[in-house]
Amino acid sequence: GQSLEQPSEVTAVEGAIVQINCTYQTSGFYGLSWYQQHDGGAPTFLSYNALDGLEETGRFSSFLSRSDSYGYLLLQELQMKDSASYFCAVRPRDQGGKLIFGQGTELSVKP
Amino acid sequence: GAVVSQHPSRVICKSGTSVKIECRSLDFQATTMFWYRQFPKKSLMLMATSNEGSKATYEQGVEKDKFLINHASLTLSTLTVTSAHPEDSSFYICSAASGHYGYTFGSGTRLTVV
Numbered sequence: 096g097q098s099l100e101q102p103s104e105v106t107a108v109e110g111a112i113v114q115i116n117c118t119y120q121t122s123g124f125y126g127l128s129w130y131q132q133h134d135g136g137a138p139t140f141l142s143y144n145a146l147d148g149l150e151e152t153g154r155f156s157s158f159l160s161r162s163d164s165y166g167y168l169l170l171q172e173l174q175m176k177d178s179a180s181y182f183c184a185v186r187p188r189d190q191g192g193k194l195i196f197g198q199g200t201e202l203s204v205k206p
Numbered sequence: 207g208a209v210v211s212q213h214p215s216r217v218i219c220k221s222g223t224s225v226k227i228e229c230r231s232l233d234f235q236a237t238t239m240f241w242y243r244q245f246p247k248k249s250l251m252l253m254a255t256s257n258e259g260s261k262a263t264y265e266q267g268v269e270k271d272k273f274l275i276n277h278a279s280l281t282l283s284t285l286t287v288t289s290a291h292p293e294d295s296s297f298y299i300c301s302a303a304s305g306h307y308g309y310t311f312g313s314g315t316r317l318t319v320v
Contacts, residue, residue: 137299137311138250182249192238193261196250201250 097121099183099197106172106203115168115200117183125187127159127166128194132180141181142168175180178204208234210302212312219319223232227315229284229300236302236310239283241275244297244314256283290319 099119107113117127126145130138144150144159144166156169172178183197209232219225227237238257242250256262256277264270272294272302274286283302287294300312 101301133269135314135316138312139311140308169305180247191257192241192257193255194301194309199247199249201247 097106097184097187097195099195100179101197101200102196104201104203106205108205109173109175111173112169112171113173113202115181115183115202116178117166117197119164119183119185119197120168121164121185121187121195123188125188126186127157128184128186129157129168129186130182132182132195132199135180138182149157160172173204174205175204175206178202182183208232208302208304208307208310210236210310210312212257212300214317215313216316217282218316219317221291222253222289223288224288225290225317226308227287227298227300227317229283229285229302229312231310232300232304233283234257234304234307234310235280236304237280238281238303239277240301240303240309241283241285242301244301246297250299253285287317288314290317292319297318 128143129141132138142157149158154171166202180198180199182196211230241253244250244309253268254262254264256275262275277283299314302310
């Protein structure tokens with residue numbers, strides 16, 4: 096089976112940098128994805144790591160270390176609109192392409 | 207970019223009735239559609255995977271007779287909650303998978319059963 100653990104809540108101030116960690120136990124997967132979800136809305140794709148290392152997309156970066164079963168999402172220059180829930184997700188191998196989501200981290204950005 | 211249209215966005219129904227939720231992929235073909243359920247402040251829990259023209263594959267613990275999924279075409283999948291009860295109240299989200307666009311999510315349906 097798969098399980099992905101994230102901190103339930105993180106609070107930071109505008110302009111700061113925040114890191115949201117994701118540790119996982121899974122037998123095999125294609126890559127680690129990150130999604131953002133505002134309250135009552137659809138998840139939107141942020142970043143994807145197929146290989147170990149850092150991927151940078153504007154203010155968002157994501158990192159994966161398969162040997163450590165660990166990844167993180169880094170958000171820089173935080174803005175109020177970044178207040179949302181963030182989910183890591185994996186696509187397990189040989190399971191029909193489904194995405195399994197982590198527990199989610201609620202980020203609150205304060206002025 | 208790819209868009210998945212999900213309707214209705216909100217629905218209130220009486221206990222014992224059935225509710226149908228539709229997801230349509232616009233401008234692309236979704237060979238596979240995933241249905242998720244989400245409780246407040248919780249994660250997206252996969253309910254089932256549907257492939258066009260075949261029976262859906264349900265996750266463990268999900269009642270297939272209660273949550274009927276139909277994927278009759280490459281652009282339309284439906285989830286019908288049959289004989290709804292208050293505990294079925296939740297946020298339901300579909301996600302369409304395509305080789306070109308990856309995963310595209312619908313905007314969700316908030317179901318309230320009274």
